Amino acid sequence: MIDHVVLRVFIGPDGRGGNPLGVVTDGTQVPGTDERQRLAAELGYSETVFVDDASRGAVDIYTPSARLPFAGHPLVGVSWLLGERGQRAEVLRPSAGDVPTWTDGDFTWIRGRAEWASGRRTQQYASAAEVDALPAPPPGEGWLYAWAWLDEAGGRVRARAFPRRGDNIVEDEATGAAAVVLTAELGRPLTIHQGAASQILTRPRGDGWIDVGGRAAMA
Missing domain, CATH: 3.10.310.10 (Diaminopimelate Epimerase; Chain A, domain 1)
Structure with a gap:
């Protein structure tokens, strides 16, 4: 190996x-x-x-x-x-x-563009409970980022990601590229709670650039 x-x-x-x-x-x-x-x-x-x-x-x-x-x-x-x-x-x-990259406390950040993550479709649901209830993967084809507001005023989002590529990845626990796409669509900073227990922070920077940050550790 x-x-x-x-x-x-x-x-x-x-x-x-x-x-x-x-x-x-x-x-x-x-x-x-x-x-x-x-x-x-x-x-x-x-x-x-x-x-x-x-x-x-x-x-x-x-x-x-x-x-x-x-x-x-x-x-x-x-x-x-x-x-x-x-x-x-x-x-x-x-x-x-x-892709610029830097650290801020225990967060590592990168800066990217939504067009670099083409093919990822977002779909808003009425509640986090509806997102949680989705099967893995949901019916249909193509990359799906399912999301709902947890706190719209505070920019907190519940999300799940389903690549639906036909390989062995049924659901992505945390996906920065899809978070870039969603942030570009909404045009505001987000705190995304994805998968079982993951957290992604995003910030739009203007001119199509989006910052994405998170914590990492050895598995």
Whole structure:
């Protein structure tokens, strides 16, 4: 097995939750896209990220069935991990483009754009209870981000994410890219409570940029 570490990203304030992330810290171990896709499928995490050059922030992201130009929880997670190892870059460079990254207390932040996360459809429900009652996955096709207000005035959201790609990921525990899309649609800062116990913070910055922050820890 290729050397890798596993993180939990977007953990809640009580330390629970978080979406598992596989990180291959030496991407030269797996040089080709086909080989990387096979390894991501074998590992089975919702995403696996390959660090090709820590000093430059060059990274490459895969689900079990597809390569992604941008994804929130892999970028927050790898930024946190590089920081823990004294290698944090100020910019990460997935294939979508340059992604600024920084820390604020125990939160690690990245900045991205909704168009980098195309194909993720949001759907508002009348209550958090309706979101909680959805089967995993709900009927239908295509990436679905189901959400409802917990506190509209306070910007608190309940959300669940269903990739519906046909691979083994039935539900994503926490998804930064979908949070970017929702924040761009609503045009306001959000505190998103997703999955079983995860927390995602977002802030629109203007000109289409969205900040996404969360906590991470070793799995």
